[in-house]
Every structure is written in C-alpha cells, then in structure tokens.
Amino acid sequence: MSTDLTQALAELSALLGARLSATHAERDLHSRSETWFAPAPPDAVAWPETTEEVSAIVKICAAHRLPVVAWGAGTSLEGHALATRGGVCLNMSRMNRVLDVSAEDMLAVVQPGITREELNAELRATGLFFSVDPGANASLGGMAGTRASGTTTVRYGSMRDNVAGLEVVLADGRVIRTGSRAAKSAAGYDLTALMLGSEGTLGIITELTLRLHGQPEAISSAVCAFESLEAAVETVQMTIQMGIPMARIEFVDRTIAQVFNQMNGTHMPEKPHLLIEFHGSEGAVAEDSRRFGEVVAEMGGADFEWATTTEARNRLWKMRHGAYTACLASRPGSMGLVTDVCVPMSRLAEAVEAARDDIAAAGLTGPILGHVGDGNFHAILLLDRDDAEELARAKALAHKLAERALEMGGTITGEHGIGLGKRGLMEAEHGAGWQVMGAIKQALDPLNILNPGKLVPDLPEAAQ
Amino acid sequence: MSTDLTQALAELSALLGARLSATHAERDLHSRSETWFAPAPPDAVAWPETTEEVSAIVKICAAHRLPVVAWGAGTSLEGHALATRGGVCLNMSRMNRVLDVSAEDMLAVVQPGITREELNAELRATGLFFSVDPGANASLGGMAGTRASGTTTVRYGSMRDNVAGLEVVLADGRVIRTGSRAAKSAAGYDLTALMLGSEGTLGIITELTLRLHGQPEAISSAVCAFESLEAAVETVQMTIQMGIPMARIEFVDRTIAQVFNQMNGTHMPEKPHLLIEFHGSEGAVAEDSRRFGEVVAEMGGADFEWATTTEARNRLWKMRHGAYTACLASRPGSMGLVTDVCVPMSRLAEAVEAARDDIAAAGLTGPILGHVGDGNFHAILLLDRDDAEELARAKALAHKLAERALEMGGTITGEHGIGLGKRGLMEAEHGAGWQVMGAIKQALDPLNILNPGKLVPDLPEAAQ
Known part of the structure; x- marks a missing residue:
C-alpha cells in the first residue's frame, strides 16, 4: 500500500469509523458485477450516511488523488461500479430513505441508495408510483447514473423524463442542487440532464427529486403469440401509429418462451410473443385493449390471453423480469x-x-x-x-x-x-462529441478521481 | 473599426459575398428585441446557407476573437440575440428547410431557421405535427436554444422532450452531431440536453431532429369563466390529479378577458378564465370533456362554451397567442x-x-x-x-x-x-451550479466568442 493510500485510509477511517472497511471480504464483494467483467476490487469500501460525509470523503480522496466509485445495488451489466483503478467504493445503501412525498406536486425526494421496489412499496398508500422499471431491483442513484429506462418507458419515459432535480457532490467536494420542483425550467444549462447518464464520472448523486405518476384506475395485461418476429414487430409499429397508449410492450423470442415454460411451468407456444399492458380509466383500458386486439388479429397473432387478476399480472412481469436469470439457469x-x-x-x-x-x-x-x-x-x-x-x-x-x-x-x-463494456464504441457513436464529453469531464473533474477509466476518453498523459 | 474587425469582415465578405452586410440598416434591424432592452447592434450581419459556412464563419470569428450571436425569428423576450459586445449576427433565415420527414419514425430533420408555423404547414399532409407551441412564430433553432415550451407542454412536453438530436457548430468550428434517431439512449453525457437551453453560448445549432406526434383524430376546445383565480387554479389541479389528459390548459385573468373583448369583439365575462383543449379519439375526447365539465361544475365555473368547429378553435388560440400584442395595444x-x-x-x-x-x-x-x-x-x-x-x-x-x-x-x-434579463438571478437559483455552468462554458468556448455576456458568469479577467 502506498503512503498516500495509507494516509487517505487513515483520514477516512477517522471520519467513518467502522463504516470504512479494507477487509478482503468487503473488497471482494464490491469487486464483482452480474456479468463477464473481471473482478476489480477497490482499496476500501465506505458506507456514508449523509451528503456531508460524501463531500468529506470526496475531499479526502481528491487530496490524495484516490478514485471514488459509487456503488448502488450492483446490478449494472456494463461494469460501471468496478474499481478498475482501485480507490474508494462508496456503498450508498445506508442512504436509502424517502425524505419527502408530495401528492399535490406528484414528487418524491429520495436518497440514492433506495431501490425502486423499496420506493414503490413506500409509495403504495399514496395512490402514486414511480414508473421507471429496468427489471432489476436497482438503486435510484444507479438508475440516474446510467439514465435507466425499461418496460414502462414507452408510456412514462426514462430517468431522463422522471428526475426533476438532483443533489450532487462534485469532484472537489462542493455540493450543488440541480433542477427544481417546477414542471419545467429554461434557467440555463440542464445540469440535471448532464448528470443523468454520467455514470459517476461528474459527481456523486446524494439526493433525487423524482416525478411520480398516479396509480392507474385500471390495468390490463395480455400475452400473445405470433408466427414470426416480423408480425410481432409490425403489430407494435401499427399500435404506436394508431396512437394506442401502451404502458408496456415487450417482445420475447421463441427461445425465451421455451425458457419461461421450463422455469415457470407455463404453456406458452414456442413462438415469438408480445407481452402488453394498458393503464388508464376502466373505459379507456377496455377501449385500448379492444383496438389492440383488432391489430393483433389483423397481424395473425394468436393465443391471445388476458391476465385479468393482479396475481396473473404480477406473475407475468415477474417472469419477464426474471428472464435474464432464467436464461442463465437454462x-x-x-x-x-x-x-x-x-x-x-x-x-x-x-x-x-x-x-x-x-x-x-x-x-x-x-x-x-x-x-x-x-x-x-x-x-x-x-x-x-x-x-x-x-x-x-x-x-x-x-x-x-x-x-x-x-x-x-x-x-x-x-x-x-x-461503463467498461461499450467505451470502445463511443467514438463511433459520437465522433468529436466524445471529445466534448472529455472536455466537460476535465473541466469538472480535473484530477480524474470520479469513476476514472469509464465513459470518457482517457486524458492526455500530461494532464493526468 | 479596429484592424482586427476590418480584417475579419474582409474574410467573411470573401466567404459570403452579398450575404454579409455591415450597413447601418441591417445592423439596426438586428439590434432590437420585442421588449425593453436597449438596442445593441452587431458589427455585421451574415446569412449563412450551410453548416460548412457556419463553421467557416465561426473559425474566422475565433481567429479574430469576434463574438458570434445567432438570430432566429427575433421573438426572444429576454434579449438573447442582442449583440451587446458587437461581433457577427448569424441570421439563420436562409437555413429554413425541412430536410427529411419519416412518418414511420415520427421524426423530422429541419434546419434551424424554419419557424414552427412553417414547419407545421409543411407537415400538414403527413398526419403528423410538431407540438411545441410557444405562441410566437419562433424559429426552431431559437426554440431549441431557449428550451422553449408553451401551450401544449402539459401534454406533449417542451423542446427538452421533443428534440431527438442536433447538429452543432462548436466555438472552434468543429461540427458535432448529438443524439440519434432512436427513441432513447444511455450512451454517455446527454449533449442534446446540454445544448437545449444553452442560448447560443456553447454552439450554433445547424440542424435539428425533431419528434413528431400524430395529428389527433378529434380535438375539443372550451372557454370557461370562474369567479376567482383560486377556483380556476384548483380546477386545473383537480383535473391533473384525476389524470384527465389535457392537451392545453391556459389561464387568463379578468384584465386579459377585457382586452380580448376589446380587441376581438368577443363577449367574455370580465372574470378569470380557463382555455382548455383535449386531443384523442372521438370517444376519449368526449369522455375527457365530460369529466372535465364535472370538475368545472364542482368548482363553480360557469359560461362553459365549447369551440366545436376548427374555425372557432383557431380563433380561440389565435386570440390567446395574440394576448401580448393585444395587451400592448390596449x-x-x-x-x-x-x-x-x-x-x-x-x-x-x-x-x-x-x-x-x-x-x-x-x-x-x-x-x-x-x-x-x-x-x-x-x-x-x-x-x-x-x-x-x-x-x-x-x-x-x-x-x-x-x-x-x-x-x-x-x-x-x-x-x-x-438572456440578458435574468442573468442576475442565476446565482440565486443555482448557487455553485452556476459556476459549474461557467466551467462548462470555459471548457467548450475558451475564447468566449459564442453569445458572450449571456447566461453564464463572466470569466475571471485573466482568462478572458
């Protein structure tokens, strides 16, 4: 261990006590992802409890040029939270409270460590829900960091559309608040949008103001088989063009249908399927379902099966969300x-x-x-x-x-x-825009301590 | 005129010929806003026709450290396009074409000088429309620069929600493309969102990919008087909480009702009013209107009047959009x-x-x-x-x-x-976040040539 690292850990230990660990076990637990990346242990793991602590940690790390990598629920599929250059892993799980819910403004203020299932459990009695659903029970901080979306994005949008504001600790420990509680704003650069999807490279998110939606009066789900992929996809296109407001529309191919049957004891035909859901008033959902049924019939869809009970619906989406694990298990x-x-x-x-x-x-x-x-x-x-x-x-x-x-x-x-997985493709997608991202990173994190080695181009050696 | 300015104008003139003007008349025309700001003439006005020309102009201006200020339709209410530090005004009106419309992807690619009314006229036959409606017949480039919204934002969102991607000329003349034609992306910093609302301080927008919406099957508009402001606002809150999807919901106070009566020969009661519109299928619009009518009745709203014909609807929104001018004329x-x-x-x-x-x-x-x-x-x-x-x-x-x-x-x-009008309030809204905006500006426009003096803090003298 370098002197600098030893000194940094001593300072962090003085700040956090038992909430700093450099044990092999904890470092190992925070070195792994859910997919193929090689383990990359941090030098230590910290469990902050307040924004002030996060700020103090970042200041210590900045002083010793130690990387800082935030860790939410560890559900990333691109190695975002792996400490490939060592440093301190910020495990945000102790910052997991709902700080405020306003039914009138349809907003919730939460800490980043709460997961989406925990949040929706807390919201249940309010008649509101948080819509973004990436499948995994991810943390809200992680979902913000990756600009997550998922099954309900077609209706309610992604994290880009459902975060009204953030509190962020910058690379020098300063704390900023972005956005507001208003429905919109034209007040300068959209720092909220800039932070969403920045994957911990521009700041550590310590609080989120989230937009909520009313729990729909009625929900209707269905599963429906098609002879071909093309027919399934054309059904979706036609449904969108007719303006039928789908809350979810998911495709699974014949292999996934087989896996579902094996794992869940279902009897889906071994064909491509669409899984669909409508949200709205009783009347609107009935009308949407009827019109969608007509499209399906026209496209030769068959074995149309409505999940009418809450249990049947939950089973359906649990099956969909379990697809990754089920495929691995197969x-x-x-x-x-x-x-x-x-x-x-x-x-x-x-x-x-x-x-x-x-x-x-x-x-x-x-x-x-x-x-x-x-x-x-x-x-x-x-x-x-x-x-x-x-x-x-x-x-x-x-x-x-x-x-x-x-x-x-x-x-x-x-x-x-x-994360780590697609950095090699960034130039192909963004061209000179990737260099612009690098310039922004350098302006906001000149020491390159925030999740280094991810997302942006490597700085020229001289600047590092 | 300084030698540097003379030299820059000579180079620009060689590039643009008659499409560069330094006449008093043109400078004066481009020195004024629709509101109270003192006139601020640029040194010259340029009418570029291509992205390459914009890039070449910016390169010349960068070499001579001359400000570059884009000019759309001149409808800003905050002095965005005023050349308070002189330099070259880029009049974008010759870059006003629709380059592509895809009905399948519900996208249009346009140049920044087209106005929203021109765009919607071109889209009429496609069954699609561009939803953002700030009232003024603004240019799309200007609307993007200010992150505009307006009467339909409650249903369809603002520019933030309706721009899929941009082509932008940076301060050094490089051209980048942001976003994509896909419905969403998690590929790094959201440069599209960063440019939207940056008011010409980070780049010159030379092309926009816009999200379109299907022209609704049915539209229903109404005007409705209330005894008090509170009753009108509570009606709106209740309607939102009931999830009734309003396409527009506008408030005007009793003075505006008086002005409307004077200017348009209408007979609105001299009370606060709501102007509302529903979009959807025939059935959905009828249902929404009925439910809204119930809320209005409960809140004591009266004189409920439906605009059933296209002409009546157009008259209603023309009146609303003309409110600023009508008030001035009163x-x-x-x-x-x-x-x-x-x-x-x-x-x-x-x-x-x-x-x-x-x-x-x-x-x-x-x-x-x-x-x-x-x-x-x-x-x-x-x-x-x-x-x-x-x-x-x-x-x-x-x-x-x-x-x-x-x-x-x-x-x-x-x-x-x-623009100029609210810069003094930026620190109050954003705190240290305003300095973050300044750092981004400095990283992307170190010579401070793009719309200088607007939006971000002044750079320290040493850096200027």
Missing part, C-alpha cells in the same frame, strides 16, 4: 453478455432479424427480448465461463450489432449504459 | 416586460395571487396569463417607453416574483430563458 454454469442496441422503429424488425442471424452464424446461443415500443432489444449471449474464445466471439458479435445500430441511425446502448 | 405607446416564473403546482394559486397583489402595490398594470398545467405564468407589465422610474419599478417587481418562485421550490424562468 444453461448451468454459464455467464451472460447482454447486448443493448436501440434503433429507430422503422428499422427494428430488420435489426432483430439480422441479430438473430448473426448469433446463429457466430455459433452462439442468444435468446432475444426487448422493449420493442422503444426500438430497444437485448440478446442474452450465454457463455461458458472458462471459454475465452467464446467470450471473444461474443464481444465481436456485440460490436457488430452496435455498429449496425449506428448505421441504422440508432445507438449502441438503449439503457444499460457505457 | 395601452398605446407602451412596451412590455414579461415575467415568467414557474412554481410547483401546489403553490400556483398562492404565487399568482401574490403576484397580483405585488403588481397592484407597485402601482403597475400587469395582466396575468399562463400555462397553468405546468405551474408557469406571465405578468405582462405594461410600461411607458420614456419612464425610466417605471421600468426600474417593473424590474424590481420581476425580481421579487422570481425570488418568491425560488422560495417556493420553483424556477426564475419556465420558458423565456435567461
């Missing part, structure tokens, strides 16, 4: 590499078909599912943990899908973010 | 200073009442109207052009309203932006 001992491109709706069927063909050509197993209402789909590439060649093939495939998405006018990541 | 020879605070919905009635009382106490005339569904309202302070003391009183009042909005958790500007 091939024991495997690990996953999950692609995440998002393309314009007009290119979606083509992109999914090409992905399916590429996966087959690469000799890989990769069931496909996605948030088709947004043009965002995932291939879950199932890999042998010990087969480096297979991992290399999967990476090359993921790269190819991302490049095709760019050719189609899309993006390399709809919702999982950049 | 007091011949006056000029306006328009306030623009936005507060959380729970504080709206209180904020409007307090504003009304403050206006009376200050001895000023200031009818109030606003986008009440967003908590955003304007007082149109009518001022004698030659009365400096009255202007000072109006500025002090506007300052007071802004400070109260901040105390209520709101913002100093819902949609008009900062």
